Amino acid sequence: MLESPRWSTQVRGEILERSALPDVIPAWESLCARAAEDNVYYSPRYAQALLGTVDAEREVRFAAAWAGSELIGFLPFCAPKLHLPYLRRVGEAWIGPYTFSCMPLVDAARGSDAASGLLDALGAAGVSEWIIPFVNVRGAACQAMLRALERRGVASAFVGSFQRASLSATHGFDEHMQHCVPARRRKELARTRRRLEALGCVEHHVHHSGEGLSAAVEAFLQIETRGWKGERRTAMACDARSCEFARTVFNGSERDSICRADVLTLDGTPIAVSLAVSAGSTVFTVKCTYDESYRRFSPGLLLEIEIMRSFLNEGWAARLDAATAGSHVIDSLWPGRVEVADLAFSLDPAAGQRRLANFQLCDGWKRRVKARVRDLIG
Numbered sequence: 094m095l096e097s098p099r100w101s102t103q104v105r106g107e108i109l110e111r112s113a114l115p116d117v118i119p120a121w122e123s124l125c126a127r128a129a130e131d132n133v134y135y136s137p138r139y140a141q142a143l144l145g146t147v148d149a150e151r152e153v154r155f156a157a158a159w160a161g162s163e164l165i166g167f168l169p170f171c172a173p174k175l176h177l178p179y180l181r182r183v184g185e186a187w188i189g190p191y192t193f194s195c196m197p198l199v200d201a202a203r204g205s206d207a208a209s210g211l212l213d214a215l216g217a218a219g220v221s222e223w224i225i226p227f228v229n230v231r232g233a234a235c236q237a238m239l240r241a242l243e244r245r246g247v248a249s250a251f252v253g254s255f256q257r258a259s260l261s262a263t264h265g266f267d268e269h270m271q272h273c274v275p276a277r278r279r280k281e282l283a284r285t286r287r288r289l290e291a292l293g294c295v296e297h298h299v300h301h302s303g304e305g306l307s308a309a310v311e312a313f314l315q316i317e318t319r320g321w322k323g324e325r326r327t328a329m330a331c332d333a334r335s336c337e338f339a340r341t342v343f344n345g346s347e348r349d350s351i352c353r354a355d356v357l358t359l360d361g362t363p364i365a366v367s368l369a370v371s372a373g374s375t376v377f378t379v380k381c382t383y384d385e386s387y388r389r390f391s392p393g394l395l396l397e398i399e400i401m402r403s404f405l406n407e408g409w410a411a412r413l414d415a416a417t418a419g420s421h422v423i424d425s426l427w428p429g430r431v432e433v434a435d436l437a438f439s440l441d442p443a444a445g446q447r448r449l450a451n452f453q454l455c456d457g458w459k460r461r462v463k464a465r466v467r468d469l470i471g
Contacts, residue, residue, distance in 0.1 A: 103160060103161070104158060104160050104165070104203075104206045104207075104210045105158070105159050105210060106156065106158050106159075106209075106211060106213030106214035107156075108154055108155065108156060108157070108217055108218060109154065109155040109156075109157050110154060113155075114141070114155070117157070117164065118137050120162075120163065121164060122136075122137055123163075123164065124165065124166075124167055124200060125137070125372060125373070126373070127202070128200070128373065129199050129200070129201040129204050129232075129233035129234050129237065130196055130234045131372040131373035131374065131375035132196045132234075132372060133351065133375070134189075134191075134192045134193060134377075135167065135168075135196070135197075136372050138342065138351050139370060142341040145341070146334045146335070146337045146341060147190055147191070147332075147334045147335055147338050148187075148189050151171065151187075152172040153171055153187050154169070154170060155167065155168070155169050155170070156197075156211050156214035156215050156218075157211075157214060158199075158206070158207045158209070158211050159210065160206060160210075163200075165203045165206060165207040165210065166197060166198065166199050166200065166207030166211045167211075168198070168214075168215075168225075169186065169187035170184055170185065170186050170218070170223075171185050171186075171187050173185075173218065173219070173220040182222075183220065183222045183224060184215065184218055184222065184223045185224045185225075186225040186226060188226050188227065190335070191335075191338065191379065191380075193416040193418070194228070194229070194414075194433075195225050195226045195228060196227075196228050196229055197211055197238065198234070199211075199233070199234045199237050199238075201233070204233060204234070204236075204237035205237060205240060205241065207237065208237040208238045209241045211241075212241055212242070212245065215440065221439050221440045221441040222437070222439050222440075224436070225238070225435065225436040226435045227434075228435070228436045229431050229432070230432040230433065231431075231432055235436060239436075245440070245442065246442050247438060247439055247441070247442050248438060248439050248449040249437065249438035249439075250437050250449055251434035251435065251436060252435045252437055253434055253435045254433070255418070255432075255433055255434070256420075256424075256430045256432060257414070257415055257417050257431045257432075257433045258415040258421060258427040259414055259429035260404065260412065260413040260426075260427040260428075261411065261413075262404060262405060262408050262410065262411060262412070264405060265406055266401060266402040266405040266406050269405055273428045274426060282394070282395070285391050285394075285395065286398075289359065289387070289390040292360075293360035294358075294359070294360050294361075295357065295359055295395075296358050296361075297357055297358075298355070298356045298358060299354070299355055299403065300354040301347065301352065301353055301354075302346050302350040302352075303347065305354075306345070306350065306354050307340075307344060309356050309366055310340060310344060310354065312356065312363040312366050313329075313343075313354075313368055313380065314328075314329060314330040314336065314339060315330070316363065316364075316365075316366060316383065316384050317330065317382040318330045319384070320382065320383075320384075320385045321385070322382075339368075339380075342370065343368050343370070343380075351370050351372070352368065352369065352371075353368075353369045353370075353376065354366065354369075355369075355400050355403075356396075357383075357392055357395060357396040359392075364384040364387050364392045365381070365383035365384065365395070366382055366383075366396075367396055368381070369413075371410065374410055374412065375412050375413075376404075376409075376410040376413050377416055378413060378414070378415055379416045380416075381393060383396070393422075398426070400413075401426060401427075413427070415427065437449060
């Protein structure tokens, strides 16, 4: 455990190793309940499932901000590495293969102190340049970090900005469909549903825990493996650690489960499954799949409609957050948008602006090359 210099007698930042996590879980869980923004990906249940499976061998440490014995800020990060083509060692917030937001956890009542303490801790890691991927640009946590950086007189910038779909429980389902989905699209969806119902009994089931949830997870793994992800060997069940992660995090008893599984069945057989996880009042729709033999009936989209109906009519969360890294089919059904980007900053006030400008240039070039490669390979 490496403690950073104390810039305040009340708030301190420190770096925690993995071995310290069991001792801080109660404080960590308490911070999640008080966080300015919900981030399930950095919650104890989700993060520890990843660290124990997919990222078991990765070097991950944790920046923590404390006010006395109370944890008020928390940010996992990876060992600094040479960042190509930037050619400098850069620190980065921990982002796993199933992590879609790296927003730090900051206490809603002490955001400024929390952000300052986290920067103290990051500064003790021995690197000046940092990237926090996939932050909610307008969110309270990001704004707290920006204010802390501004107070220190250091440079920061956003790179790789995109819009992520979001849905808030502000209207009932019928009103939402009437005002947010074009009439032509509504008719197409209704016609597709009728065509599927002509094949048999179509039902929507929800599971939160126990055997029902376990069965839904297994159905998800099987359906995903039979599709194009299975052919490309990118389905979760194709990798033993990813499979173990799924069975660990998308599971649990009625008391401790953070999951929700929505299943669309045809004559009792699952043909589409959506797995979501929750933190606070936000539900994050992490994974979904559908049986591709029913592709012409759009079972995945029909399941999304049922999830929307349940969410808007029953109000089991304040907001749904899409786990996407860009445009998605759900965009046409969820009208809300969250601006997401990578936050890059330098803790070196002397050379930070120049270094950050170089980083932005190199990062833009790298993203264009990756996009071109994706276009070429289809």
